[in-house]
Amino acid sequence: MKSLLGWLDHRTGYRDLLRKALVESIPGGAKWRYVWGSALTFAIAVQFVTGIILWAAYSPNAQGAWESVYYIENVMAGGWMLRGIHHYMAHATMILLVLHLMQVVVAGAYKAPREVNFWFGIVLLHIVLGLSLTGYLLPWDQKGYWATKVATSIASITPVVGPALQKVLVGGADYGHLTLTRFFALHAGVLPGALIALIAGHVYLFRRHGVTAGQPRETEHATQSEGAEEDGQDGPASHPPRPRDGWFWPDQALRDAVACLAVMAAVLYLVIRTGGAPLGAPADAAEPYAAARPEWYFMFLFQWLKYFPAGTEVIGAIVIPGLVVTLITLMPFAGRWRLGHRFNLGLTGGVLSGVALLTWLAYAQDRADPDFVFAQTHAEAEAERAVELAGAGGGIPASGALALLRSDPFTQGPRLFAERCASCHTYDGHDGMGRPLPEPQTAAELKRFASREWLEGLLDPERVATSEYFGGTEFARGRMVRMVQSRVAGFTHEEQADLAQVIKAVSAQAALPYQAEADEADRAEILEGTALISSASVGCTECHEFQDVVERPLGPTLTGFGSEEWLTAFIRDASHPRFYGDRNDRMPAFGPEEILSDEEIRLLVAWLREDWYRSGEEEGGPR
Amino acid sequence: MSSHPPRPPEEQSAGPGGHARRGFLAGAGAIAAAGLALLAPVWSGLRVVFDPLRRASSDPALVPVARLAAIPADGVPRKFRVTADRIDAWNTQRNMPVGAVYLRRTEDSLQAFNVICPHAGCFVNLAADRSRFVCPCHKSSFDLEGTVDDPASPSPRDMDTLDVEIRDGDQIWVRFQNFLPGRADKTPVA
Numbered sequence: 001m002k003s004l005l006g007w008l009d010h011r012t013g014y015r016d017l018l019r020k021a022l023v024e025s026i027p028g029g030a031k032w033r034y035v036w037g038s039a040l041t042f043a044i045a046v047q048f049v050t051g052i053i054l055w056a057a058y059s060p061n062a063q064g065a066w067e068s069v070y071y072i073e074n075v076m077a078g079g080w081m082l083r084g085i086h087h088y089m090a091h092a093t094m095i096l097l098v099l100h101l102m103q104v105v106v107a108g109a110y111k112a113p114r115e116v117n118f119w120f121g122i123v124l125l126h127i128v129l130g131l132s133l134t135g136y137l138l139p140w141d142q143k144g145y146w147a148t149k150v151a152t153s154i155a156s157i158t159p160v161v162g163p164a165l166q167k168v169l170v171g172g173a174d175y176g177h178l179t180l181t182r183f184f185a186l187h188a189g190v191l192p193g194a195l196i197a198l199i200a201g202h203v204y205l206f207r208r209h210g211v212t213a214g215q216p217r218e219t220e221h222a223t224q225s226e227g228a229e230e231d232g233q234d235g236p237a238s239h240p241p242r243p244r245d246g247w248f249w250p251d252q253a254l255r256d257a258v259a260c261l262a263v264m265a266a267v268l269y270l271v272i273r274t275g276g277a278p279l280g281a282p283a284d285a286a287e288p289y290a291a292a293r294p295e296w297y298f299m300f301l302f303q304w305l306k307y308f309p310a311g312t313e314v315i316g317a318i319v320i321p322g323l324v325v326t327l328i329t330l331m332p333f334a335g336r337w338r339l340g341h342r343f344n345l346g347l348t349g350g351v352l353s354g355v356a357l358l359t360w361l362a363y364a365q366d367r368a369d370p371d372f373v374f375a376q377t378h379a380e381a382e383a384e385r386a387v388e389l390a391g392a393g394g395g396i397p398a399s400g401a402l403a404l405l406r407s408d409p410f411t412q413g414p415r416l417f418a419e420r421c422a423s424c425h426t427y428d429g430h431d432g433m434g435r436p437l438p439e440p441q442t443a444a445e446l447k448r449f450a451s452r453e454w455l456e457g458l459l460d461p462e463r464v465a466t467s468e469y470f471g472g473t474e475f476a477r478g479r480m481v482r483m484v485q486s487r488v489a490g491f492t493h494e495e496q497a498d499l500a501q502v503i504k505a506v507s508a509q510a511a512l513p514y515q516a517e518a519d520e521a522d523r524a525e526i527l528e529g530t531a532l533i534s535s536a537s538v539g540c541t542e543c544h545e546f547q548d549v550v551e552r553p554l555g556p557t558l559t560g561f562g563s564e565e566w567l568t569a570f571i572r573d574a575s576h577p578r579f580y581g582d583r584n585d586r587m588p589a590f591g592p593e594e595i596l597s598d599e600e601i602r603l604l605v606a607w608l609r610e611d612w613y614r615s616g617e618e619e620g621g622p623r
Numbered sequence: 624m625s626s627h628p629p630r631p632p633e634e635q636s637a638g639p640g641g642h643a644r645r646g647f648l649a650g651a652g653a654i655a656a657a658g659l660a661l662l663a664p665v666w667s668g669l670r671v672v673f674d675p676l677r678r679a680s681s682d683p684a685l686v687p688v689a690r691l692a693a694i695p696a697d698g699v700p701r702k703f704r705v706t707a708d709r710i711d712a713w714n715t716q717r718n719m720p721v722g723a724v725y726l727r728r729t730e731d732s733l734q735a736f737n738v739i740c741p742h743a744g745c746f747v748n749l750a751a752d753r754s755r756f757v758c759p760c761h762k763s764s765f766d767l768e769g770t771v772d773d774p775a776s777p778s779p780r781d782m783d784t785l786d787v788e789i790r791d792g793d794q795i796w797v798r799f800q801n802f803l804p805g806r807a808d809k810t811p812v813a
Contacts, residue, residue: 062711146745150760153744157805163812164676166803172675173812174721174801176711286704286720288738288746290759305743306761310771310779313742313805371751371759419702420693438753593692593793 022249024207029246030255036103037206038256039263040096043089044195046264047131050086051188058138060184061177063400065140066282070390070401073279080276087277088267090132094297096263097125098352105331105348108341115332117205120198122329127195129297134187136295140180141280142379146292148183149175150302154317175285281382282402290375293366300358303365324351378433385411388615407599413607416600421446424472424586442472443587449608450510450562452518455503461489474585479543480555487539495537498529502538505529510562514610533558545578556580567605571596679813683800685786688735689726691793698767699753700725702738705799724785724797725749725756727767735787735797736769742778744804756782779807 009015026034057076059068072079101121104110110118137148156166171178246252294302301321308316327334327347334340366372382405389404390396397403405411417425417432424443431437445468448454457463464484470476491499508519508526519526534541534549543554556579560566569576572591575584590596596604606612686707694701702725709719723746725736736756740747745760755772756765766772769782786798801812 063714149744153742153804156803163803163810167675168673170675172678172712174709174711177714178675178712284720286706286723288702288723288748290746290748292745292760302760306777308777309775310777311807313777313779317805371748371757375759423695435751438751588692594690595693 022247022253024248026246026248026252030248030251032255032259033103034252035256035259036096036100039259040093040100041199042256042260043093043096043263044199046089047086047093048192050082050089051192053082054086055188058184060138060180062140062175062180062283063398065138065180066279066386067390067396067401069139069141069279070387070396073276074387074391081271084271084274084276085267088270089263090135091270091295091297092263092267093128094132097128101125102348102352105344108335110332110344111335111341112332114205114209117202117209118332119329120202120205122325124195124198124202126325127191127198131187131191131195132295132297134183134191137183138180138187139279140283141383142283142287142289143278143280143292145175145283145285146289147294150292150294154305154313157314158318159314175283279383279387280379281386281405282400284402284405289379290371291379293362296359299362300355303358303362374435382411389613391615392613407603408612409603409606410612412600412603413612416596416604417446417607420590420596420600421604440472441467443585444469444473446608448512448514448610449567450507451512451515452503452507455507459484459488459499459503461485478583498532498535498538501525501529502532502540503529505533506540506558506561509558509560510566510609511564512562512609553577553581554583562609564605564609564611567608568601571601571604683798683811685788685796685798687790687794688724688797688799689795691728691733691789691795694726694728694733694795696728696730698727698729700727700734700736700749700756700767702749705797707799722799722801724799725782726787726795726797733787733789733795734769735785735795737783737785737799737801739783739801739804740778741780741783741802741804741809742776747782779805780809783809 054072057068057072057079059065069083072083074080104118104121133148133151137144152166152170155169156162158165167173169179169182171182293299301317305313305316328351331344331347334343337343385408386401386405389408390401392404414427414432414434417427418435421427422431422437423439424441426437426441426445426447428447429436429445458469461484463469465471465476465481470478470481475481488499504519504522505526506529507515508522508530511519532538533546540546540558541549542551544550544556544558545553546558548559556570556574557566570579573589574580574587575582575589580587588595590601591598684707686705688705689701689703693703702723704720704723706718707721709716709721711719723738725738725747727734727736738746740758740760740763742758742761742763745758747756747758747763747765749755750757755767756769758764758778761777763771763776763778764773765776765778765782769784771778771781783802785800788796790796803810803812
């Protein structure tokens, strides 16, 4: 073994390299406050490793990006943890970078001869911000899509080159495949390449300047490659350190390694606590996303933009941030003046407190905004649903997860109801999406329409004329209401029992999926009830047709009442003679007038009947 | 940095004539050859990077969005998604959602607004009481006519109106297009 290593050293000189890498004397000894650079290098190294593995499963195209991230997150073993580490380590990198920078400023380590290295650090900060910005879009979920749209919009207001810059970044006029391929090339190629080059230069310059004894406090220290640290079994060379000085290896290396471990522990804590990185619903250009917010370290900029009224956006988004960065870049020169260092400290403190204040304001305003809170809750529910649907058929169809969401009654029903029905109807007291109606309802409450409970309410003398049923319509003074209020109110005990059976029978006509068990259990009663529908005692068929029996058709047919076919035909045209005929109040003919497409009516009908995919059910297929 | 690397021996010993000139020529030649070798990849690379600039999107056609009957003439805007055939790089996609519009009808007018905020590109909401438009991002706000209604609003212009036409009596067609955000003038994204 020893001779083998000797041979290797003869051919490569690796011992010398290791010695140079590890044997760095640290004046004043190893210090805990020197760990930031190493922790930062560690965080970036973790991003490289996790990023490349994620890359091996990621597909940058508009119909496959969300799907591949879903697959990593929900199907591949360990995927959620890997993606979670990549996500939270990005946050950790940002924090470590700012801490590192703060320490450099406090210690005055930006002064001569270290100006160039300070600038390298500033560029590194921008590269890391760029990595974060480009990475945010890659999952192609609603959040990343809409938040990044804001970022590229800001790029477009750059004077002169703005529109061209935006188009080159986006890869065309609209977001699409090329937006993803370009952002991915930046995120996984251009920016990491630049990052490696700059870190190499940063470390080289640091080692060149060394930790001079004249420098009162040195904040940086060797941030050598991980390889050197891991393979450093051969130990340091034998030059004894000066009194009170320490060696990088192993004194400082131990502290550094503990710091890296602490960073990893914090990241893992977040990953496990939150269940990994979030994945929203797939991006949709036609669907509003009111919860579009950038990652937390960009929130200050987001808030900042609110304060720039029309015509001054360029100043807010480009000029002032540019000036601040310029001032920070000039710190090494400012530092030459007598009060320069104090000025720099003040500048750093001022910028950081401003950022903190804006960030706090942004979150405080969002928390206090009920629309935002609603949008966020809604977005989370939709994200969950997208994942549920994606896992439904053993695989996502090639048309993509968005197509699944668009043909999902559970997702689209509430939206369609809110937009097209909730000007008159309620659903469980709200507009379908959970918001109150802006005006009082004028037509029936439709939650669980045609269910036993719904029919019981309709036939309840106390309730039939309330706004829950016919109260707001012309039928409030119609025959049905009068019949319920006079005749049903006077029903004998026996007649009431008949009515209960009739309700079960009519409701069974709907064949509601959620009532299937009850319908099955009460088969005998339903049979009796079906016979009673046309009986004289209950008398439905005086006005309603049922299985071709009717005296004088005035109300909607009860044959198949509430079934998929019945409801579809009713929504299409309630004025059809089968239903209200010319007695129809205000229900539009959604079908013939093409207010709703056939697909939209299908979605509404399925949603009202709660006929949608549930992951827990048998027919869900293999998962 | 004040130290210079040692000069190559031949240069140090060279007289004022031949050697220095030869060295210069060799250096210039090296740079020229390397530059020439890189020319093709750099040139073709730049062309690919900037290729999107050469692709002007064709003039947007009118697309059918809704029936007149779907919009009561009460001045309350209603939101409709716009689907159109779209070419996304190597794919042609039929009936893709490309955006959304608010349609607003009064007794004597019909307006179409692109839902995208002219400030920074977010999706503008109709306020809960349906009295105005509010952008959920930076709080730009507009009245129902799409006009900026708050001097502090960050939006540099009113909401973007779109050409709208009624064909066959009751079919609403809209010329759907997006406009560059963040500027006072309404310039189509091309």
